[in-house]
Amino acid sequence: MPMTDAWQTAEIAGPKKASLILKPDIADALISRAKRPIMIVGHGIVEYEVNGKPMIECLIALARKAVIPVVVSASTNREFLSREFEPAAVMSAVEISSRLTDPEWKGLDGKEPYDLAIFVGLPYSMEWTILSGLKHFAPNVKTMTFDCVYQPNASWSFPNSTIKDWAANLKGIVENLED
Amino acid sequence: MPMTDAWQTAEIAGPKKASLILKPDIADALISRAKRPIMIVGHGIVEYEVNGKPMIECLIALARKAVIPVVVSASTNREFLSREFEPAAVMSAVEISSRLTDPEWKGLDGKEPYDLAIFVGLPYSMEWTILSGLKHFAPNVKTMTFDCVYQPNASWSFPNSTIKDWAANLKGIVENLED
Amino acid sequence: MSRKSVSFSIKEINSDLAQFRDLTVSIGAITRERWDEPMGPSPFPSLTTLRPWDRRLLSRYKPFYMPFCDLCCLCTYGKCDLTGSKKGACGISMPAQQSRIVLLAACVGAATHTSHAREILTHTIETFGRECKINVGGTGVEVEAPITRLVCGIKPETLGDLEPVLDYCENQLTQLLAVTHTGQEGSSLDFESKVFHTGMIDHLGMEVADIAQVSALGFPKADPESPLADLGLGTIDAKKPVILVIGHNVPPAAAIIDYLRDHGNAGDVEVTGICCTALDLTRYAPKAKVVGPISWQLRYIRSGVPDVIVVDEQCIRTDTLTESEKIHAPLIATSEKNCLGLPDMTDEPAEAIVAAFTHGDITGALILDAEKVGEVASRVALAVHPKRKKRGSIPTKHQVAEMAKKCTLCMQCRRACPNDLPVAQAVKLAASGNLSGLDELYDECLGCGRCESACKQKLPVHTLIVAAAEKQTLDETYCLRTGRGAIQDIEIRKVGGPIVLGEIPGVVAFVGCANFPKGSREVAEMVAEFAKRRYIVCTSGCAAMSAGMYRNDEGKTVYEQFSGAFEAGGVVNVGSCVSNAHIAGAAIKIASIFAKRPLRGNYEEIADYVYNRVGAVGVAWGAMSQKAAAIAAGFWRLGIPVIVGPHGTKYRRMLLGRADRDSDWMVHDARTGESVYGGPVPEHLFIAAETKEEAMVLIAKLAMRPNDTGKGRANKLANYIDLHKRHVGGMPSDVYRLVRTPADIPLTLKDEVDAHLAEHDWKESAIPDPTLLSRMVHSRKVA
C-alpha cells in the first residue's frame, strides 16, 4: 500500500497530514530542535522487537540519551520499572494529551510547556483520534509517532513500513543521537 | 500544494483515489485501450485556452481523432454547434452519469455499454460528487478528467497543474493520437 | 399519533348521581365533529402506511447515489470504508448509507420546522389563547390547512386544534430518527420511503407554523396585494439607531416593533433583518427592512451599521458573537436552541440588562422572553447608537491595497471558496491598487468567509471584497412583496382548470437558501423569465429576497413588474421558509377544491392527482440546508419535481427517470383500466442542473404532465422548445417522446416539429386519464 495511506484503511486523513520520517536524521533533528520533548508510550510496544531486542529498550535508550520524560499508560509501567527506568508519570493517554492542549500547563515538573510529543504503542485508532485532538487543539505542540505505520494526524510519522525498515530507522535514531 | 490534494481543500478523497496522468501518453494509452469511450463536457471549458486557442477546439479535435461521442450540458451545446461539431447528446451531467451506472444501458446509439468516460468542465464539486457516484456504482466504467486540477474520485486525473503544464499535456494527448 | 386526544359526547345520562343531555367534552380536538367529509384511508399515517405509494414513485425515479464521502463515521465500529461493494461493520452498503444520511438530514430539517412550529404555536397560544380562531384568509380561504386535512384527516379551527398535529409530527420524527441508528433499516429504498415520509411531516410542521403566525400576528391573509417592503443595504438609514434581527422565529423581532411603537420610537429606529425573520417581520410590519439572505450576514455586520443584533434560530452564522464583538454591537440571543454560551438574563430586570450592555459589562445576553427582548433591544439600540458611531471593520481602499500586498498567491482562498471564485487573483490585483477584481467578486460571493479562514497571511479576505464593492452595496435599494401566505380558494378555482389542462404552462416555485453557483442574479432572472412566459411563479424564503434584488431595464424589480396573484404571470411571494407549505397546499387545493377529490386522510389519491395533473416544479437554486432537504422530500411525495443548482449534488443522490425505458412510464387509464404509456413526464423527481440555462429548460420540461390536453401540451412544448433553442441551441432531441397527438404540436413550430417527428418514426398515441393507483380506475369521473 502507499506509504502515506492511513494504516487502518478508513482512517482517512484530512487536509493537514503528517510529514514523513524517511531517515533517522529527520527525527533526530526534530528531537534536538525541541526544547521540551515528552514521550507517551502505550501498551502496544511489548509486541515489537528492534534488532532482536524488545522495543522498550530502544525507547529507554532514546529517553535517556535525549533526556525525554516518558509517560506510560497503566500496564506499560511495569515493563519500564523492571528495566530500572522510572517513567515520569503513569497517566492515561487521553489525559496527558488533554493536558498538552492547555497552553498554560507547565508540564509534569511544573517548569514550562512541552513543544514535542512523541507517541508510540497506542492502539492505532486511539492514537489516530488522540493525535487529531492535538493537531487541532495543541498548535504549539508538534507530534511525532514511532509506530511502524503511518499516522496522518501526527506532525511527523514513519510511513507504513516493513518491520525491518522501521527497526533500522528506529535504531538509527537512537544511535545518531549518541554522536 | 501537493499534486494529489483535492483542488477544493475540503473535498478529501477516500481510500480509493485517482491515478495521475503525468504524461500525454498515459492518457493516449487509456483512450486507445478503451473500446467505447464517451466524453462529458460541462460549461466550464469556455474559460480556458490551450496554447492560444479555445479549449473546446482541442476537445473537438480529440473527439474527431479518437471518434469519441460528446455529451454536453445545456449551455455548452451552442459552443460546439458554432464550430460545426454536433454533440452526440445534450443531457445533464447527472443524467448521463446515472445512465453510465446501468450495466444494461447500451449507450446513446444502443450498441454497447461505454467503458471509459472522460469528464471536463463541470463545476469542481459537482464533478467530484458525480465521479464519486461512478467510482462506487459503475465498476465497469473507468473515468478520466481533463481538468487542470486533481479529481480524486476519477480513475485517472491530471494533478493540480499550472495552466501551462496542463495545456501542454492536453495538446500532447491530441497530437500523439494523430501519430 | 397522539393517543390521548379524547373527545366524548353523551346524549343523555340518567343516574343516581346526575342527569344530563348533550354533554360534549373535547380535548385535543382531533375530532370536533363539524366536518362531514368521510375519513379517507390514511389519517395520521405511520412509517409504512404510504410505503406502497413511495415505492411506486421510486420504481420510476431510481436513486442515483453520489457519495459525498467514501466512509461511514456514525458509530465507533467505524470509520468504515464503504467504497464500491464493501460493507460496513454493521453490514451496511453504500446505497443504504447514502440514503441513511439523506434521512438523517431530512429528520434534522423537519425537526427544525416542527420545533419552530411548536415555538410559534406555544407563543401564540400563550398570548391569544388556545381558542383563538385560525384565520389564514378570511372567507377567501375555506380549506385553511390543506396538508393537515390531507395527512391527519382533521379540520383545525383554533390554535389549540393544531397541537395534536405537532404531537404527531414529534412522534413520527422520533421514530424516523431512530431508523438511522446503527443496525436498523438495511434497504436504501426503504430509507428513501422514510425520507418521503419525513418530508410530508416537514410540510405539516411548516403549515402549522405559518397558520399560527398568520392567524395570530396579523400577517397578510392570502392577500395578492400585500404591501411592498424595502430590500437591500442601500435602503437603510444608517444615521438612525439600527437593530438587526436574524433567523426564523419572528416573535422577538415583532416585540421590538411593538415596543418602539408603544413608546413612540417607531420612526426613530431602523429595524432591519436577514433571513426569514426579516421576511416575517415585514409581514408583521411592512416598514421593517430586509437586508438580504443569509449570505448578507457577514458583510452587513462588518459594515458596522447594526447597533444591536438579535438572533433567534436557524441559519444564523454560529460565529455571530465574534463578529458582533468586532463592531461593538450588543448581541441578544433569544432561543433555547441557540444560546451561544451567553449568560441567561431572562430573569433579570430589563433595566439591569440595558445597563450592563451600555456599560460594556457584557457583549451578549440570552433572553428567553420575547417581550423583554423587545424592550431591551430597543433601549440598547437607542443608548449605544451615539457611542458606537457605526464603528465597522471595513478598511479604506488604500488600506485594502496595502493589506493585499501580503498575498503570496498560495491559492488557499480559492481552494476554500465553494464556488471556486478567482479570489487570489483578485487580491493580488488589489495589491497594485486595482480593486476591480475584488469588486467583481461581490456579486457572486456567498459571504461564507471560508477564504478568510484559509488565508495563510490572515487577510480578512471577505472584508476586502466588501470594501472594494462599497458602491454596489449602497446601490442595493430594492423591494419585495411581503409574504401573502395562503392562496385563496377563488384563485384556485380560476386557475385550476388551466393548470390541470396544461394551458397555464406550469407553476414554478423558487424556494430555499442562497448557496447559489453564481450569486443571486440568476434567481431574479429565472423568476422574470417564467413570469413573462405566463407561468405562475411562487417565491419564498431567501429565494424570495434574491428574486427582488435586481431591476429590469425600466428599473423595476419582479415584484413591481408582475402581480402578486396566483395567476398566469403572477409572482407570488408566499413568505418565509415555513410558508412553503402554502405552495404544496395550493397543489393539494387544486385537487380538492377545483377537482373535488376527497381530501380527508386521503394522501395517495391526492398525490396521484397532483403528480399526474398539476404541472408544478420546485426550484431550490441555492438549496443548502437540512430544512431544504426536508422541504424537497415533502414535494417529492406529492409528486412535484425539484430542481437544484450544482451544489445540490452534495445532497448525495438524484431521483432520475429514464425516458428511454418506455416500460417505466406506464399508467393506468382511469377510464378503461388499461395500462397505457403516459410519456416520460415529469421526467425527473430530483435533479441538479449545472447552469441557469439548463435549469430553465428543465423547468419547462418537468412542468409537463400526462394529463395535459393537446392545447396544454402544445403550450408547454412551445415554451420548452423556445427555451431550448435560445439557451441550448436547436430543437430538443426528445420532442417526439412528448408529442402524443397532432394537437400537441405547437402551431408556430409545426413544420420543425413535424420534421423532427418524422425523423424519429413518431406514432400517435392516446392521451390517458392517468393514475398510478389501480383502485382509481373507474372509481369516478376525473375533473
Next chain:
Amino acid sequence: MSRKSVSFSIKEINSDLAQFRDLTVSIGAITRERWDEPMGPSPFPSLTTLRPWDRRLLSRYKPFYMPFCDLCCLCTYGKCDLTGSKKGACGISMPAQQSRIVLLAACVGAATHTSHAREILTHTIETFGRECKINVGGTGVEVEAPITRLVCGIKPETLGDLEPVLDYCENQLTQLLAVTHTGQEGSSLDFESKVFHTGMIDHLGMEVADIAQVSALGFPKADPESPLADLGLGTIDAKKPVILVIGHNVPPAAAIIDYLRDHGNAGDVEVTGICCTALDLTRYAPKAKVVGPISWQLRYIRSGVPDVIVVDEQCIRTDTLTESEKIHAPLIATSEKNCLGLPDMTDEPAEAIVAAFTHGDITGALILDAEKVGEVASRVALAVHPKRKKRGSIPTKHQVAEMAKKCTLCMQCRRACPNDLPVAQAVKLAASGNLSGLDELYDECLGCGRCESACKQKLPVHTLIVAAAEKQTLDETYCLRTGRGAIQDIEIRKVGGPIVLGEIPGVVAFVGCANFPKGSREVAEMVAEFAKRRYIVCTSGCAAMSAGMYRNDEGKTVYEQFSGAFEAGGVVNVGSCVSNAHIAGAAIKIASIFAKRPLRGNYEEIADYVYNRVGAVGVAWGAMSQKAAAIAAGFWRLGIPVIVGPHGTKYRRMLLGRADRDSDWMVHDARTGESVYGGPVPEHLFIAAETKEEAMVLIAKLAMRPNDTGKGRANKLANYIDLHKRHVGGMPSDVYRLVRTPADIPLTLKDEVDAHLAEHDWKESAIPDPTLLSRMVHSRKVA
C-alpha cells in the same frame, strides 16, 4: 411537555341540566393527585432549565475534543475544512462541530430508545389496556419510576400514565435535533449541555420501555433470584428446528413462545436470540437461549443452525437478508423501522405466508403484527427444518486451507480490522494447513466482517475464522442470570448507608455493546474482579452476556459465583439496554429512599447528591452505538462517570477533570457555607482507557466521592492502591490528593502511604458536607 393532558374535577354542580358531585375526569394523567410530595423546581425541564447544572459540571470536566474527521459535511455549503482554527461556511468552529456531532449521535440514540418505548407501550396498552397497573416489583418497589418522578414530577400508576412521559420525550428530542441544524447553536458548551439533556431524556425513554414490559409481560420483578438462562452456541440443540430472534423489541419473539406453547410445540423448537431481544426473551421465557451479543450474528447465521430468522429493531446487521439467503433460512422482519425492502405481508393470511416460505417463493417478508409473526415463524421453522438440513456455509478444515492459498498477504484484511488483528498472517498460515492462527483470532474477533469486504481475493475471511474455531464454538455453554429489572427499596435501604459513606467501595455497571478491544473475556474478568472486591456490580445488554461467557477455575460463570442481589459482591443483571434505567434509578433511589431527599421534579438536588455521595461508575467497554452515547450522557448529568474502551475515543471527546488544579475542586460545605476543597473526586466524567488494567484502576479511583467517610475512603483507597500495585506497579502517584485525614489511610498500607504523604508535603484537610449548589447550604441536614 404535553400541554393537552388535562385533569379536572368538579366537587358539585347544580344546574338546570344536571346535578352531580365529585366528578373527576383525568386524561393524560399528569396529575392524578394521589401524590402528596410537593412539586420541585424543574418538572418537565426545557432545553435550558438545567443548563446551570450542566455548566457547573462542564466547568470541572472540560471537553477534550478529538475530531474524528477534519471536515463538516452536514450541509451543501460544505464540505468545510475545520482544521485547527478554521471556521465553516456557517461560521462553525471545530469544538462546536464535534459537540454538534455528539449531540446528533445522542439524539439518534435517545430517539431509538424512545421510539422503542413507544412500540412497547402501544403494544402493551393495546393488549392489556391503558389502565393496566404498573408493577415493577410488587410491594418491594414503592418508587416505581424514579427517573420519571425526578424529571417529570409525576407518579405513574398505569401504563396510560406513561404516555405523557413519552410525549415529553418526543417533544424534547425534536427540539434537540433541531439544535444540530446549520446555523443554530454556536457554543460547544451549550451543545454539551444539550447532550446531557438528551441523555436525561434517553433515560426517561428507557425507563418507560422497561417499566411497561416488566409490568405487562410478566418479567422478573426486581427479583434478585431471577432464573439462570442458557448462553452460548454450544447450548443449542441443532437437531431441533431453531428460530433465531435478533434485536431489541421483544413482542414478536414473545409471540413465538406463546404460539409454540399454545400449540404444544414448546419443547420441539429451540428459540434462540442475539442482542437484547434475547435477553428480554429469557425474562419472558427462561428456557429461551441466548447465543451472544451482536458480534455473534454472522458466525451463528453462517453456521446454518437457525432455520428461521426473525429481526425486530436496533443493532441488527443490515445485511441479514443476504446472510439468511445464503443459508436458505426464511427471514421475517417485524418493525416499521427495519423493513429491509421486503414485501409487506401483514395483511396476508398466515397460511399463505407459510406456504410462500416453504415453497421458496419468497426469502423474506415484512410482518407488522407480533401475533402473526409468532404463528408464521413457528410454523415455518417446523416446516423448513427437515428440508434445510442445517445447510450452513462453514467449510471443512481442508477447504479452509485450500481457500487460504489464494491469500497474497496484501494486508487489506488487517487494515480493515477494527482491532488491527493479524488476520492476514493467520490466513497465510492456514494455507499451510495450520489453522491455529485463525482459531486464535476467534476469541478476539468482533464479527464485523470488514476483513471479507476488504479481501481482494474475495475470501470469506470471517467464515474461515469460524471454521477454524469449531471446537471453541461447541464449547460455548454458559449461562446468565435473566434480567431482574429494578432494585428493591429494601435493598436500597440496606446498602444506601454503606455506599454513601464509602464502605461499599462502589457500584460498577458494565453496560453496552460489544466493540471490545480484545473480545468479551475482559468484561467477564473485570466483573469477577470487582465482585470479589465487594463492589456492587451491575450488568446489562450485550455486556451482561459477555460477562457470562467465561468460567472460573471451578467452572462457574460470574452469575453462578455471585449473588444477584444489589449488595456488596453481587452481580446484578438488570436486563436489556433499556433496563439501564434501573441502574440510574438505583442511584436516584439512594438519594430519595435512603437519604429522603425530595424527588419530585427536583433534578439538580438529586444529581448533586448522587454526584457527591454515590460512588457509582459506568463501564461501557465495547460501547459502539448512538444509544450508548445517549445512555452515557444520561449518567453524566446525574454526575456518574463513565469509562469506555479505547474505541471510545471515537465518540469524539472526553470529559476530563484536572486533578492538578485545586481551584477546580472547590465545593460548598453545606454545614458552613464555606467554599472548601473537595478533592479531585470523581476525577473524570468520561474517559477512554487503553487497556483492561487501566480501566480497573480507573474504576476504583472514579468510585471515590467527596462525601466518603474516613473508613469509606480508606476502603476505596485500599482497592485503588492494590489494583494499581497489581496491574500498574507501585503506589499511585496521586494518593496524597485523595487522603484528607489520617482516617482515610488504609490500615494495611499505613507505612507506605505515610511515606508517600511525607514525600508530597501532605496536609490534613476536613471532610466537607459537599454540594455544588449554593442553595443547599444549611437548607437541611444531610443524610
